[in-house]
Amino acid sequence: TPSTMSVCDNTCVINRLMTEGNYEIVLLRIFLYLDGKSLTASAKVCSLWRLFMVDNIWRNPRIKELLQARLDLNWKTLRVTVNRKHLKNVLPKFSEKVCQAYITEDSQVFVLGKSYAAAGKKLIVTHGEMERPFLLSSADEVACADIQNSLLAASFVPNCLRIWSCLEPGAECQEYQEDSSLAIKIAGDCIYMLGKDSKVRVFHMVLGRVVKEILPSYGRKVGVFDVSCGLLVTGSTDKTIEVWSLAEGKLAHVLRGHSHVVSCLTLVRPVLVSGGWDSQVLVWHVKDGSLQHRLATCKAWISRVVYREGRVVAGDVRGNVMKWELQDDNDAAMDHVATLGDAVRGLHMDKWSLTAVAYDGSCNVWDFWI
DSSP states (O other), X not given: OGGGSOTTOTTOHHHHHHHSSOOHHXXXXXXXXXOHHHHHHHTTSOHHHHHHHIIIIITOHHHHHHHHXXXXXXXXXXXXXXXXXXXXXXXXXXXXXXXXXXEOSSEEEEEEESOTTSOBSXXXXXXXXXXXXXXXXXXSOEEEEEEETTEEEEEETTTEEEEESOOSTTOOEEEEOXXXXXXXXXXXXXXXXXXXXXXXXXXXXXXXXXXXXXXXOTTOOEEEEEEETTEEEEEETTSEEEEEETTTTEEEEEEEOOSSOEEEEEXXXXXXXXXXXXXXXXXXXXXXXXXXXXXXXXXXXEEEEEEETTEEEEEETTOEEEEEXXXXXXXXXXXEEEEOSSOEEEEEEOSSEEEEEETTSEEEEEEOOO
């Protein structure tokens, strides 16, 4: 296999084809049998392979289009490789429930407890495909957390904010005295913290203190929020969504379309996707506040939504995972991806995979590179 070959192994057939003749077309045919992840791994075998991959595949626009078309087709037809995992197979003493799950391309963070309506007791970190687990905290109650690249921030009950810049065993954290939050979001050098009083406090990690407070509209109880590209969006129990301009400090839009509590939001400007207790998934254009799509669902409370490049994925409290491909003029049809064992507590989508984590600790990864 590529990972076991020596860099200077002159007996390797691939190496000889690269160095002893004009065999680019033959090599391209060989490499294009691989999926995208294997192509990336092949470029790490040695400098010779990396140079060939960069010059002949990654810089070749026709091949890049071919690989993207393969991904798009697999997404639409759900032709995927499904990896099913469970935290009990990763953590030998797992007996709790997954209150919250925060997932990136390289790492996963789990808040474990007895109920997602209360703070969790343990903060667990895994890497890759739920490998190398370690306990980050078990002494204090975890209210919420967020992860961005290798930076993790967590809010603890009753008044503690901890920030880790390295997600490895024994890593030190910075600790600050801040009231516990309902939700937090890392954005650049700042951490946005939603308090129980519905205020959003902006904590600057370089200065080590709160530099700004954003007050809710009068009488409004905010439960969820998101921040992106200079905009703050908040969802409330009054069925509305507010869009704030952070630069101007002004309310830009009030969005009305839900008939019950707004339970989740994701903002990828210029698109905002919201889910609610009314079992609706709504797609908005934040520039003018217009409702673009009202997506059909499995008729259960929506617990998580994610969006990427015209694709929407949502999970509900019955464990249903649904996806849509947005069209400009037509209503997007729902594709039912799977039903997990319990409510969806974490959802992540990148260009080649989709990951969903359930309350009971089950985790499904759908890999579109096949």
